[in-house]
Amino acid sequence: MNARNTFLDIAYQTRETTCLDTHWKRCQFAFEELGIDGIGYGIIPFRSEVFLQGSSNAMMFRHSYPKGWADDTGPQRLLDDDVTIPLLASGRDDLIWVDTEELLDQAEIPDQERKRFVVQNEIDRAYEMNQGVTIALDIDQINGVTSGMGLRNSSMTESEFGAYWSTHQHQLKAICSVLDTGIRKDHLPSYVGLTTTERDCLSLAASGRQFAEIEYLMRLSEDQVKKAFTRCRRKLQAKTRDHAVAKALVLGLINP
Amino acid sequence: MRETAQHIVLALSDSLRGTTTSGQAWTLCLHAYEKLGVDGIGYGYIPLETEFNHRTATDVTIFRHSHPKTWADAIGDRDLLDADFTLPPLLKGESEIRWHHEPAHLLQAEIEQNRTDYQTQWEIDRQHGMHVGITLLLGRMSGQNGLVSSGIGLRTSTIAEQDFEKYWEHHGDYLKQISALLDAQFRVQAPNALIKLDQFEIDCLNFAAAGLYNQEIAFRLRKSEDQIKKCFARSRKKLSALTRDHAVAKALSIGLLAP
Numbered sequence: 001m002n003a004r005n006t007f008l009d010i011a012y013q014t015r016e017t018t019c020l021d022t023h024w025k026r027c028q029f030a031f032e033e034l035g036i037d038g039i040g041y042g043i044i045p046f047r048s049e050v051f052l053q054g055s056s057n058a059m060m061f062r063h064s065y066p067k068g069w070a071d072d073t074g075p076q077r078l079l080d081d082d083v084t085i086p087l088l089a090s091g092r093d094d095l096i097w098v099d100t101e102e103l104l105d106q107a108e109i110p111d112q113e114r115k116r117f118v119v120q121n122e123i124d125r126a127y128e129m130n131q132g133v134t135i136a137l138d139i140d141q142i143n144g145v146t147s148g149m150g151l152r153n154s155s156m157t158e159s160e161f162g163a164y165w166s167t168h169q170h171q172l173k174a175i176c177s178v179l180d181t182g183i184r185k186d187h188l189p190s191y192v193g194l195t196t197t198e199r200d201c202l203s204l205a206a207s208g209r210q211f212a213e214i215e216y217l218m219r220l221s222e223d224q225v226k227k228a229f230t231r232c233r234r235k236l237q238a239k240t241r242d243h244a245v246a247k248a249l250v251l252g253l254i255n256p
Numbered sequence: 257m258r259e260t261a262q263h264i265v266l267a268l269s270d271s272l273r274g275t276t277t278s279g280q281a282w283t284l285c286l287h288a289y290e291k292l293g294v295d296g297i298g299y300g301y302i303p304l305e306t307e308f309n310h311r312t313a314t315d316v317t318i319f320r321h322s323h324p325k326t327w328a329d330a331i332g333d334r335d336l337l338d339a340d341f342t343l344p345p346l347l348k349g350e351s352e353i354r355w356h357h358e359p360a361h362l363l364q365a366e367i368e369q370n371r372t373d374y375q376t377q378w379e380i381d382r383q384h385g386m387h388v389g390i391t392l393l394l395g396r397m398s399g400q401n402g403l404v405s406s407g408i409g410l411r412t413s414t415i416a417e418q419d420f421e422k423y424w425e426h427h428g429d430y431l432k433q434i435s436a437l438l439d440a441q442f443r444v445q446a447p448n449a450l451i452k453l454d455q456f457e458i459d460c461l462n463f464a465a466a467g468l469y470n471q472e473i474a475f476r477l478r479k480s481e482d483q484i485k486k487c488f489a490r491s492r493k494k495l496s497a498l499t500r501d502h503a504v505a506k507a508l509s510i511g512l513l514a515p
Contacts, residue, residue, distance in 0.1 A: 048514065049466045057467075207306035208502030242504045243467030249508050256304050256509035 006033050007174050014178055020187040027179040028064055031151065034168055034175075038065040038129070038152035041179060042079070043191070045145055045250045050089040055079035057237055058089075060192065065152060069127035073120065081120035083107050084134035088148045095134045096165065097124075098158050128154035131161040135173060137180045145250060147184065149176050193235050194253060201228045203254040206245045261430040264288050268434060272441055281449065285438045286322055292427050292434075294410045296323040296386070299435075300337065301395070301406035301443050303510045313337040315496055318450050318510075320442075323411060327384035331377060339377035342391035346407050355381070355389040355409075356417045385413040388420055392432065394439045406443055408435045447510045457491045460484060461507045462514065464500065 010030040014023055031039055040063035044050060049058035056079045063070070063078075070078060079085050083103045084095045095103065104114055124130055132152040138145075151172060153161060183191055194202075197218065204214045215225050229241055238244035248254045268288040272281055289297055298321035302308070307316040314337045321328070321336070328336060337343055342353040381387060389411040396405055410431060415423050442450055453461070456477070463473045474481045488500055495510075497503035507513050 046466050048462065052463070052466050052468065203306060205499070205501040206505035207304055207309070208498035208505075209310070210499065213310075239467035240464070240469065242464045242501055245501045246465035246504050246508055246513075249505055255306065256505070 006030050007171055007178075010175055010178055014182050020183070020190040023179070023182045023187060024062070027175060027182075030175050030178075031172070034171060035153055035155075035164065036151045036172065037154055038132075038150075039063065039179075040065060040150040040152075041147070041183070042085075042149075043145065043147045043184070043251075044089060045247045047089045047146055050086055053239070055082060055085035057239075059085065060237060062191075063150070065129065066127050069123065069129060072123050072126070081116045082134075082150075083109065083117050084150070085148075088134060088136045089146060091136075093136050094169070096162070097130060097132045097134070098161070128152075131156050131158065133165060133169075135176055137176055138184075145184075147180050149179070151176075188251060189253060192251065192253060194232065194248070198228050198232045198235070199248075199254060201225060202232055202245055202248045205229075205241060206249060206254055206256075261292060261427060264291050265430055265433045265437070269437055272437060281441050281446065282320070285434065285441070288434050289410065289431070292431060293414060293423065294389075294412055294431065295414065296389075296411035297321065298323055298336075298409040298411075299406070299438060299442065300408075301439075303405075303506055305405075313340070313343055318496075320450050321409075323386065324384050327380065327386060330380045330384070339373040340409075341374045341378055342409065346391055346393055349393070351393040353391040354420065355391070355411075356387055356420065386411050388412050388415055388417055390420075390424065392435055394435060395443065406439050408438070410435075444511075448512055451494055451510065451512065453491060453494055453507070453512060457487055457494070458507075458512060460487045461491055461504055461512070464488075465504050465508060465513055 007030070010026060013026050028039060031037075040061060042059035042061040044059050046058065052058075054077070056077045059079055061079060073081075084097070087095055087103065087107050092106075104117060109117065121130075129152050131154065132150060134150045135148060137147045137149060153164070156164060197220075200218060201214055204217060209217070211222065211225060214220075215222055218225065220228070229244070232244045232248070233239070233241070236244045236247045238247055245254075249256060265288070268284060271284055286297065289295075298319065300317040300319035302316050303318065304316065312335070314335055317337055319337060331339075342355065345353050389409060391407060391409045394406040394408060412420070412423065448458075456479075459477060460473055463476065468476070470481050470484050473479075474484045477484070479487075488503065491507070492498070492500070492503045495503050495506045497506050504513075
């Protein structure tokens with residue numbers, strides 16, 4: 001099957017998908033047909049957060065990379081030492097993973113901090129994640145929501161990947177944008193996974209209600225409301241309640 | 257007359273592009289209105305729709321006016337819009353509400369219980385030369401049927417009640433154009449102009465929205481924690497917000513923060 005057909009198929013199929021996992025799997029399958037054997041997708045609600053809180057906190061990430069890689073990097077800090085993320089957040093388009101030294105220069109990482117990037121790079125190499133590309137998908141200038149993808153290929157050499165990328169990049173980008181628009185347009189609530197209770201709590205907090213009022217309006221106990229906010233913070237990867245409210249607003253999960 | 261009115265609108269649109277201070281933009285708009293016979297305006301917009309459930313109209317609206325000070329004093333700064341009889345029809349989606357009609361004609365059944373409030377305010381309006389004018393709907397919050405998000409009241413005290421229709425026929429379109437320019441200026445281009453947060457306050461809110469604790473914000477901005485707390489208190493006041501979440505949410509939806 002040629003690349004164009006793959007793309008058309010996926011575009012038609014995703015129209016009828018109603019669940020996030022199906023959508024994800026179909027896109028993953030389409031990537032595999034073109035030779036990409038691992039994908040990572042992330043949404044950055046606040047670009048400034050990448051520099052303030054680190055890439056892993058700022059990005060809502062989902063991936064199909066080897067489990068060993070995730071375990072070795074540390075599940076809480078998968079992206080902290082990924083040099084492509086700050087570059088992506090500051091407006092770069094495609095970043096081929098091949099030449100780390102050059103990327104570090106571009107990201108203006110000081111010499112004393114480079115060690116952790118080198119370690120990450122070695123982990124990446126150990127799990128054959130050295131061939132790949134990071135793509136900036138969409139930068140919403142109004143709301144500031146940004147998303148990006150990483151595509152991995154484990155079987156090619158450096159020069160092969162360069163040639164592969166220059167012939168296939170348009171098809172790959174097309175599938176990326178199918179995945180991205182699908183998630184952001186239709187599946188964002190399930191991507192974040194807030195329940196209706198959690199959404200209501202956030203929405204009430206955004207409109208200036210005190211805790212006691214939220215308890216009364218939602219007919220919940222103080223403890224339940226507190227727990228709901230804790231779950232919101234965890235699901236939205238937020239440190240404070242302000243943070244959770246702000247993220248939910250920017251992602252459009254609650255209405256202004 | 258028609259050409260000059262058109263010129264006034266074009267000149268305003270040109271000069272707004274070159275404005276650097278918010279006060280200047282407001283004065284430019286006022287001048288343009290004055291040339292067309294409007295001698296007082298009150299502009300307001302609602303950044304957060306959900307607030308309306310539990311707060312008064314004055315609390316949720318970001319409002320600025322150039323009506324006589326005595327008028328504002330007579331009503332009280334905290335309730336300027338609460339008993340404004342043009343607001344309920346405006347929120348229902350009526351696009352032009354004339355001030356010289358008896359309020360009773362316009363009031364809907366659900367505000368029956370505070371009819372006297374509306375009546376009192378209407379009388380105060382009359383005493384301060386605000387009996388002739390019009391309230392216009394400018395923008396809507398969410399799509400065609402959403403809640404109104406901005407509106408403007410134009411006072412034309414020099415025009416007699418019976419001449420108003422004729423006046424509006426001549427100038428209505430131009431006044432609407434000026435109002436649209438003003439709305440874009442204060443809601444989209446320079447939203448901070450009406451709220452007047454300073455850079456320190458914006459920085460604090462930005463950091464709060466990005467999930468930093470007070471302590472961390474204090475460290476980053478080289479201030480004491482106390483100063484940060486006071487800064488949030490000021491921001492809350494300027495945004496008329498009840499809690500810090502609320503202030504962050506409001507500042508975000510107004511577009512004051514850079515996510």
